[in-house]
Amino acid sequence: MQKKVDATKIAVIGGGSWATALVKILSEQNVRINWWLKNKKDVDYILQHGKNPNYLSNVPIDTKKVTPTTNVRKALEGASVVIFVVPAAFIGEVLETIPAADLKDKIVVSAIKGMIPSENILVTDLLQKTHAVPSQKICIIAGPCHAEEVALEKRSYLSIAGEDFTAASVVADLLQCGFVKATVVEDLYGVEYCAVMKNVVAIACGIARGLNYGDNFQAVLVSNAMLEIELFVDALSKKERNWNASAYLGDLLVTCYSPYSRNRTLGNMVGRGYSVKAAQVEMNMIAEGYYAVKCVYELNKKLHVQMPITKAVYNILYEKISPSVELRILEDSMC
Numbered sequence: 001m002q003k004k005v006d007a008t009k010i011a012v013i014g015g016g017s018w019a020t021a022l023v024k025i026l027s028e029q030n031v032r033i034n035w036w037l038k039n040k041k042d043v044d045y046i047l048q049h050g051k052n053p054n055y056l057s058n059v060p061i062d063t064k065k066v067t068p069t070t071n072v073r074k075a076l077e078g079a080s081v082v083i084f085v086v087p088a089a090f091i092g093e094v095l096e097t098i099p100a101a102d103l104k105d106k107i108v109v110s111a112i113k114g115m116i117p118s119e120n121i122l123v124t125d126l127l128q129k130t131h132a133v134p135s136q137k138i139c140i141i142a143g144p145c146h147a148e149e150v151a152l153e154k155r156s157y158l159s160i161a162g163e164d165f166t167a168a169s170v171v172a173d174l175l176q177c178g179f180v181k182a183t184v185v186e187d188l189y190g191v192e193y194c195a196v197m198k199n200v201v202a203i204a205c206g207i208a209r210g211l212n213y214g215d216n217f218q219a220v221l222v223s224n225a226m227l228e229i230e231l232f233v234d235a236l237s238k239k240e241r242n243w244n245a246s247a248y249l250g251d252l253l254v255t256c257y258s259p260y261s262r263n264r265t266l267g268n269m270v271g272r273g274y275s276v277k278a279a280q281v282e283m284n285m286i287a288e289g290y291y292a293v294k295c296v297y298e299l300n301k302k303l304h305v306q307m308p309i310t311k312a313v314y315n316i317l318y319e320k321i322s323p324s325v326e327l328r329i330l331e332d333s334m335c
């Protein structure tokens with residue numbers, strides 16, 4: 001029989017908007033939260049003012065429940081559940097500071113919607129590879145949810161995906177609160193790949209908006225994108241999936257249509273003529289799709305799935321091909 005998990009101490013690793021939103025949600029429970037942030041000045045600010053100075057700075061942080069620290073090993077001490085929420089491009093650096101033994105027997109959760117740039121692998125693959133975390137102990141947090149709406153306590157939904165229903169249920173129970181409903185989905189890889197892909201599509205939607213395409217075009221773009229995602233994910237891991245569920249379609253829609261979306265914003269700026277670098281600097285937030293599109297493009301060299309949207313975004317961001325040229329090609333390939 002599986003041991004019951006005593007989820008009274010949680011570690012949250014990451015200091016951006018989604019980490020701050022997750023700390024807020026977890027604070028609704030009767031738990032202690034160790035919160036790792038990389039900068040001491042941010043930790044000191046939280047201890048003094050009860051707010052994250054840089055992200056969602058209107059969210060009060062209850063320091064009776066939440067202990068901020070820059071010491072990642074200290075944050076992990078005694079925690080039965082650890083949530084990683086550092087952008088994928090930087091998670092490798094953070095994991096290098098954590099001995100594998102520190103994650104042993106914990107439920108390890110990734111709230112990251114990106115891929116590891118140098119290796120073209122998912123974050124959960126990296127956790128298994130470098131820290132030998134058993135796949136039954138790994139979950140991801142996905143679903144259509146923006147940190148900014150959590151901050152405002154707007155009704156939100158999360159999908160907790162994992163191979164082990166019991167582990168995923170522990171995480172879902174932790175994230176359930178008055179304004180969040182969390183549901184378990186038994187499809188770790190499908191949900192994680194979909195969460196990665198939707199960011200690429202949101203960049204495409206932003207580019208289209210920036211070039212003054214309208215709602216009619218975006219509806220067709222998103223419909224075609226859903227098919228592109230299905231073909232790609234099935235080529236990697238075939239399984240019966242309800243693609244209309246919030247974990248898949250919902251996640252895609254919120255990112256493609258919300259003004260809060262980082263990826264859509266990045267695309268919009270590129271469509272309006274910003275260089276990628278200038279857009280990234282001005283945004284001061286991470287658009288995972290920028291890194292993910294290269295990983296997906298590289299992975300697909302072996303899979304040979306028809307991915308015109310991914311190819312267009314890759315060509316614009318990495319090959320510096322004009323957005324209007326690529327969008328014209330997309331116009332013709334979609335129906």
Ligand SMILES: NC(=O)C1=CN([C@@H]2O[C@H](COP(=O)(O)OP(=O)(O)OC[C@H]3O[C@@H](n4cnc5c(N)ncnc54)[C@H](OP(=O)(O)O)[C@@H]3O)[C@@H](O)[C@H]2O)C=CC1
Pocket residue numbers: 014015016017018019038039054055085086087088090111112113114145146147148284285286287288
């Ligand atoms: N925002 C959201 O609504 C949601 C986000 N996610 C996912 O959560 C993850 C985190 O994103 P989010 O919180 O939005 O990010 P933000 O853009 O809000 O914040 C970026 C974070 O990355 C850190 N960072 C930037 N550069 C580096 C670096 N060189 N090394 C280490 N850390 C760095 C920043 O730290 P600093 O400021 O100290 O530089 C900051 O903590 C992503 O994978 C995203 O897809 C998932 C669902 C919802």
Ligand SMILES: O=C(CO)COP(=O)(O)O
Pocket residue numbers: 113143144145146199202251254255260261262263264287
């Ligand atoms: O994954 C996210 C929300 O689901 C964050 O990415 P966006 O901000 O681009 O939507």
